[in-house]
Amino acid sequence: MKLLNTELKNKVLKSMLQILNTKRTHIIEANKKDLDAFKKEDQALYERLVVDNKKVNEMIEAVNAVMLQDDPVGKELSNLTLKNKLNIVNTTAPFGTILIIYESRPDVTIEAAVLAFKANSKILLKGGKEALHSNLILEKCWHEALEENGLSKDWIKLLHLKREETQAFLKNPTETIDLIVPRGGERLINFVKTHATCAVLVSGRGNNFLYISEKADWSKAVNIIVNAKTDKISGCNALDKVLINKNLPEYEIKLKMLQEKLEKHSVDIVVDAKVSNILNTKETISDNDIWHEEFLALKLLIGEVNSLDEAIEVINTYSGKHSAVIITEQTNEAMTFMHNVDSAAVYHNASTRFTDGGQMGVGAELAISTDKLHHRGPLGLNQLVTNKYYVYGDGQVRV
Numbered sequence: 001m002k003l004l005n006t007e008l009k010n011k012v013l014k015s016m017l018q019i020l021n022t023k024r025t026h027i028i029e030a031n032k033k034d035l036d037a038f039k040k041e042d043q044a045l046y047e048r049l050v051v052d053n054k055k056v057n058e059m060i061e062a063v064n065a066v067m068l069q070d071d072p073v074g075k076e077l078s079n080l081t082l083k084n085k086l087n088i089v090n091t092t093a094p095f096g097t098i099l100i101i102y103e104s105r106p107d108v109t110i111e112a113a114v115l116a117f118k119a120n121s122k123i124l125l126k127g128g129k130e131a132l133h134s135n136l137i138l139e140k141c142w143h144e145a146l147e148e149n150g151l152s153k154d155w156i157k158l159l160h161l162k163r164e165e166t167q168a169f170l171k172n173p174t175e176t177i178d179l180i181v182p183r184g185g186e187r188l189i190n191f192v193k194t195h196a197t198c199a200v201l202v203s204g205r206g207n208n209f210l211y212i213s214e215k216a217d218w219s220k221a222v223n224i225i226v227n228a229k230t231d232k233i234s235g236c237n238a239l240d241k242v243l244i245n246k247n248l249p250e251y252e253i254k255l256k257m258l259q260e261k262l263e264k265h266s267v268d269i270v271v272d273a274k275v276s277n278i279l280n281t282k283e284t285i286s287d288n289d290i291w292h293e294e295f296l297a298l299k300l301l302i303g304e305v306n307s308l309d310e311a312i313e314v315i316n317t318y319s320g321k322h323s324a325v326i327i328t329e330q331t332n333e334a335m336t337f338m339h340n341v342d343s344a345a346v347y348h349n350a351s352t353r354f355t356d357g358g359q360m361g362v363g364a365e366l367a368i369s370t371d372k373l374h375h376r377g378p379l380g381l382n383q384l385v386t387n388k389y390y391v392y393g394d395g396q397v398r399v
Contacts, residue, residue, distance in 0.1 A: 001096070001122045001155065006071040008149060009118055013067040015145040016114070017060055023141055024056050030133040031106065038130055044234035044296035048104035051134055059110040062364040066114045069363060072385045073120045086393050093388035094120035096178035099159075100366065101126040101166070101192060103184045106134035111364045112181075113142055113156045119384040124177070126159045126166060170195040181379075183367045185294065203367030203379070206236040207294040207320035208352045211311040211337065213328035214247040218254055220349055221327040222261055228325070228351040229300050230265045236368060237323055237355040240294060241301045243311045244275075252278050258302070267298045274304035291318035308333060312340050319343060321370045323352040344370050344377045 020027070031051035040046050077090040098121050102108045109125055116123035127135040139158040146153055161169055170180070170192065180200045182192040189202055210228065212221050228239035248254060255278050262269055269282045276284040279302070285291075290301060291314075305311045315324050325347040326337040334348040345355045355378070357365030362380035369376050375383045 001094070001120065003073070003094070004120055004151075008151075009071070009120070010067050012117065012145050012149045012151065013063050013114065015148045016063050016141065017067070019141045019144055020056060020060050020063065020110075023137070024053070027051060027056055027134070027137055027141075028053070030137040033133040034106075034131055042296075045104050045130065047232070047234040049106070049131055049134075051106050055107060059107055062107075062111050063114050065363050066118050066381055069118070069381050071118065072382045077387060084396050086391060086396055089390040089392070090387055091390060092385040095384070095386055097122045097124065097176060098179045098181065098366075098384075099124040099126065099177050100181045100183060101188065102182075103128040103188065104131055105183075106131045106138060108183065109135050109138040109158070112366050115364055115366050115379075115381055115384050117155055118381055121178075121384065122155055122157075124157055124159050126161065167191075167195050171197060173197070181367050185296075201367075201369055201374075201379075202371045203236075203369050205294055205320040205370065206238060206296075206322045206352075207240050207292065207318070208237065208323040208325075208343075209241045209243060209315045209319050210239055210325040210327065210352070211305070211308075211315070212242065212244045212248060213308065213326060213330070213333055214245040214249070215330045215333060216245075216248065216327040217329055217349075218248075218257075222258060224325065224327065224349070224351050225258070225300075226261060226265060228353055229262070229267055230298065231351070231353050233298055234296060235353065235356075236294075237352045238296070239300065239325075239352050241291070241303065241318070243303050243305045243314060245308075245311070246274070246304050246306060255279060255302075262300060265298070267300050270299065270301050272301070272303040275302050294320060308337060312337060316340075316342050322368060323347065323355040325350065325352055344368065 028051060034049060038046055038049060073092055073094055075092045079089050081087045098116050100112045109127060113123050135158055142156040143153040146155055177198050180192055180196050180198060181203055182189045183203045186205055193200055210225060225242060232238060259269060259279050270285055271279050271282045272285055321343050323345045324341045324343040326334050327349055328334050338346040355368060357363055357378035357380050360378055362378040366379040366384060369379050
C-alpha cells in the first residue's frame with residue numbers, strides 16, 4: 001500500500017471518531033442481533049461479544065489515543081557512516097499487509113484496524129461468525145471514514161470466509177500477507193500455525209500462574225488472587241493457577257481461608273493431590289493436562305510446591321508464557337523469579353490483570369504477543385512496524 005503522510009492518516013481517524021459517535025445506536029443494535037443469536041453456555045465468549053455504550057466509548061477512546069500518538073513509520077533507529085563513506089540509515093517501516101483472526105470481540109475490529117492503519121499497513125480482519133452483524137457495521141464505519149478522505153476501502157477489509165475457506169486462504173492467499181496474528185485460544189492458534197505460509201505472531205492464550213512464597217504478605221496474596229481471577233474471566237490476563245509454598249506459616253489455616261474467600265466469589269476450586277489433604281472437599285485433578293488449560297471461567301487450580309525453584313519449573317513447563325506473579329516480601333527472591341520465569345510479563349506483588357496495552361502505558365493494542373520474535377507483550381502502535389535500511393552511496397563498490 002502507498003505510504004501515507006501523518007496528516008492524512010489522522011484525518012481518517014478524526015472522521016472515524018465522528019462516525020462512531022453518530023452511529024452509536026446502530027452499532028449497539030447490530031450487536032444485539034449477535035447477542036440474541038448467541039448461545040450463552042460460554043460466558044467468557046459472551047462477555048467478549050457485548051457492545052454497549054461503555055464499549056463504544058472505549059472504541060472512540062482507542063481511536064483518539066492512536067490519532068494523538070506519533071506516527072511510528074519513518075523513525076530513525078540508527079545512522080552510521082562507514083570508512084568507505086557509505087551512509088547507512090535504519091528506519092522503521094510498515095509491515096505491508098496484516099491478517100488478524102479473532103473470536104468474538106468486536107472491539108478488535110476497531111483497535112486492530114486503527115493501529116494497522118496508523119502504522120501504514122493494510123489489515124484483513126477475520127472475525128468470528130458470532131460477531132458478524134457487529135463487525136459488518138464497524139467495517140462500514142471504517143469504509144466511510146476512508147472514502148471521506150479519498151482513500152480506498154481496501155486499507156481495512158473484513159474477510160467473509162468459513163473455516164474450510166480460511167484454511168485454503170492461509171495455504172494459498174489471494175494476496176500477499178506479511179504477518180498473521182491469531183488472537184484466541186489454543187485451537188485457533190494451532191489451526192493458523194498448521195496452515196499459514198507466512199510469519200505468525202501468537203497471541204491471546206493465557207493460563208497464568210501465581211506463586212505464593214513462604215515470605216509472602218498473606219493479605220496481599222489473597223487480594224491479588226481474587227482480583228486476578230474474578231475481575232474479568234474472559235481476559236487472557238486472568239489468573240488460572242496458584243502455587244503455594246508448603247513452608248508458608250500457618251499453611252493449612254491460610255489454605256482454608258483462601259478457599260472460603262474464593263467461594264464467596266463463586267470460584268470453582270480444583271486442587272492437586274497434596275492440597276487435597278487439606279481441602280479434602282474439593283475436586284482433585286486426575287489428568288495433568290489440566291495444568292496446560294486456560295479456564296476462561298470462574299475456576300482456579302491450587303497446587304503445592306516445596307520451593308521457589310520448583311514453582312519456576314512448574315510455571316515454565318505448563319504456563320501459556322503470558323503472565324506470571326510472585327507474592328513475596330523479599331526483593332532478591334522476587335528478582336530470581338522474574339529473571340527465570342519465561343513469560344511476556346512477570347509481576348512482583350501485583351495482579352496479572354495489568355497485562356494490557358492501556359494499563360502498561362502502550363495504549364491501544366493489536367494483541368498480547370507471547371512469541372519472542374519480533375516483539376513480546378502488548379503490540380501497540382510502536383511495535384506494529386518492521387525496519388528498513390536506507391544506504392546512501394556515491395559509486396562505492398565492494399572489493
